[in-house]
Amino acid sequence: MIVHLATLLAFQLAGETLSRGLGLIVPGPVIGMVLLLAFFIAAPKAAVAIQPTAQGLLSHLSLLFVPAGVGIVAHLDKLGADGVPILVALLVSTALSIAVGALVFVGLARLLGAAE
């Protein structure tokens, strides 16, 4: 458990170092994720070992967004006079984006499946 957590942190540290060092737009933890994936491909036994710890963390991923969520409440007034148009824009755009993304995915998967 400790070794697994240390592994996750070490990969985050490596990702953070690369991100800062090379001035990349991609955040450190995302680079850490890619590095860890590469490590799993090279050493499949490590993937099996870390699986339970990773699953434990990810099953409560929602919890980790709570502190940031509380932080935005104080800034809701920043929406100001534009509050209603912004909320409408967010609702419409989030729904459209999910719908378009999922339908394109399914459509392309079907096209490719039919071509095979």
Added chain:
Amino acid sequence: MNSLPEIWTYLAQEPLLWLTATLIAYAVGDALFRAAGRRPYVNPVLIAVVLLASLLWIAGVQYATYFEGAKFVHFMLGPATVALAAPLYANLGKIKASAIPMIGALVAGSVTAIISALGVAYAMGVRGEVLLSLAPKSVTAPVALGVSEAIGGSPTLTAVLVILTGIMGAVMATPLLNLLRVKNWQARGFAVGVASHGIGTARAFQVNETAGAFAGIGMGLNAVLTAIIAPIIVRFFL
């Protein structure tokens, strides 16, 4: 013996109280979510945020004080993002087989998110810094803030819009995708990750592990794509 106000003064300044409060608020949200038959509109994040924000407001506690305790939870976002490698690895075969649908859905979902947000807000009279802050709202917070600053938006406002988008995506994804009769877990998860980053991904993991893995990829890829295309798209709205 200390009086109650003295004990409160001590506790209100210590991390312990607000760390505990954060976990309890989330546990309450999660219990309600389960009691409601895991319905998407009973979102545990939303419930916990409302409970804690009300508590801070009633107790007159500053966010900075709250964050002294909550930062331990917040910190775990980093290792949790790295941990996404595990479900990605477990789904590697499916991911390789779905490369083309993913690329198509990524571009379509990302461009739709940016243009429709800017378009609707522009049509309703929103201009300037506030409009620009909307462009990166679908991507994970650290990237969104950087993009917002680069294109002339307000990073603070963008942070608010990012979280709101995440919660909206998490709440609406299941009913919307059921309505559209999309049954493919890969497509469902991926679209949610592209449109509503980590909070959408967290929701996807509650529903299905494959959906969660694909949401994680969608989130990661869209962070990169939005950083590249948002500065180009916003030019048409200036």
